[in-house]
């Protein structure tokens with residue numbers, strides 16, 4: 001049987017043949033069990049197993065999602081999976097079995113009644129049922145030869161000490177499980193037992209143990225499939241992971257849990273059906289328009305926001321002063337002078353220095369990234385205009401913006417360091433329209449500030465093709481950009497004051513400023529409209545939520561995060577009272593997933609919101625919520641966050657361009673955002689308990 005060692009991972013069927021006893025020789029049940037254990041890697045190997053962790057996918061009711069299964073000595077057991085987007089857990093801790101089935105009940109429950117209790121006890125038996133079965137008082141009887149779907153089997157009747165019976169069908173050649181039959185009871189249906197057959201397949205060796213990587217449960221007409229992708233033998237498992245969280249019953253809040261549930265559903269429906277958020281956005285983009293930091297539009301935006309909060313009836317409305325840098329774009333033009341002269345659409349990067357009236361003329365050196373730039377010689381770069389031609393790709397989560405953003409932020413400084421006289425970048429954008437995408441760049445101390453602009457995407461294509469012709473390309477750039485003295489702006493804040501714990505704060509934010517180019521409809525008028533509409537809906541409740549919900553419209557996010565920094569400084573003393581922060585700043589697409597950032601224990605809590613978000617088409621994603629840019633100072637201080645991610649597939653077609661206007665916003669999608677934010681904000685402000693704070697070092701990636 002040492003041939004098991006030769007068995008490679010990834011092969012589906014076991015290729016070797018175990019010696020079959022000579023014809024006529026009938027095996028005893030014990031002999032079969034011995035061969036079975038040998039085929040599974042050997043009894044000795046299994047006796048060394050103290051804990052197991054498995055991960056993979058589990059399809060329940062034909063929907064596939066991830067599962068994690070942890071098991072440990074003393075029959076500690078926990079299976080986390082998803083049923084139709086709602087979290088589900090089957091577990092056993094030292095006190096006995098417990099479970100969560102969010103479809104039946106939002107809270108975790110102890111399983112105390114038979115036959116369900118027995119069933120979960122059976123499921124948690126560790127590590128292998130027939131290992132040392134006599135000691136465990138498990139009876140095994142050989143029933144004779146059988147057949148499952150054409151596979152010859154040896155069938156065993158197994159009786160557990162508590163009287164539960166199973167029939168196992170072992171492969172007559174390999175002695176591994178083919179199937180097992182038992183009677184189970186469904187949680188939704190008392191009395192009648194259901195016949196269940198479990199199929200085992202795809203046995204693989206992991207550190208000397210042989211385990212099935214594919215398991216299927218067949219009962220009624222249903223088939224649930226578990227596909228194992230990862231197995232860890234004897235991982236370090238924190239025992240607390242097996243423990244049932246305190247139940248609603250034990251905290252005496254059963255009634256309030258039900259009230260919370262019906263209130264959440266009502267708020268969600270109100271959010272979905274109202275089109276008021278679009279009216280708010282229309283008002284902001286029509287009556288104010290662009291709100292670039294320090295401009296008259298910025299001031300008009302602050303006045304508009306205060307008025308809007310007053311009209312809604314928020315409490316504690318105030319403006320908190322923020323000093324903002326002032327930068328003026330001026331006129332800007334670009335043209336290729338040679339080899340094939342033509343005008344080029346471009347725009348200065350925010351904060352760029354100007355070229356002076358004489359303009360800047362130089363030969364172009366094209367690089368594909370900052371890494372590529374770093375490999376060039378100073379002689380190649382000196383006196384040239386560096387064209388950083390890195391493409392952003394279209395993604396639903398907008399992650400490509402994060403990956404390419406560095407060329408805009410640091411490209412000019414890196415090129416200047418090598419002696420370049422100017423920088424052009426391919427716009428950080430998707431789509432093909434002829435609008436250049438602006439966005440701030442960051443000069444560095446002691447490195448010369450050189451003019452920098454972004455080319456519209458079709459214009460970047462033209463420049464790329466001309467450079468690729470191999471002939472020297474000369475470019476002329478004129479930027480009228482200039483810096484003025486800093487001025488004052490303001491972050492606008494209003495609250496729904498909590499009825500029981502007003503000192504505890506759920507923060508919901510967006511940024512009030514925009515770039516100077518469009519009307520700031522999608523960046524971030526959308527966020528402003530969401531924040532104000534959530535506020536309006538919460539004010540319509542018969543009573544304020546338990547905790548305070550604070551609505552924050554940050555000053556100047558785009559050109560240096562001044563509002564975010566000022567807020568974190570001004571509210572340093574109450575950072576610990578922020579029990580949750582969220583920001584809407586990734587455009588107006590419908591929300592498709594959510595993420596959280598909490599301590600490990602609270603992840604299950606955060607997942608519980610899924611049942612209220614799933615009807616909106618939103619699914620749980622992971623624990624890497626980052627908040628928006630305005631929340632980064634709070635994130636670094638360990639404030640728990642939840643991100644509701646809008647579909648950003650088309651966001652970067654318009655982002656930071658002249659084309660960021662109201663017509664890009666779908667009122668229905670905007671309303672779906674409002675519904676989602678209202679649900680999470682109210683859930684956090686009203687529920688028993690708060691999410692645990694993520695560790696600071698983790699919160700500071």
Ligand SMILES: [Zn+2]
Pocket residue numbers: 511523524557585
């Ligand atoms: Zn933004």
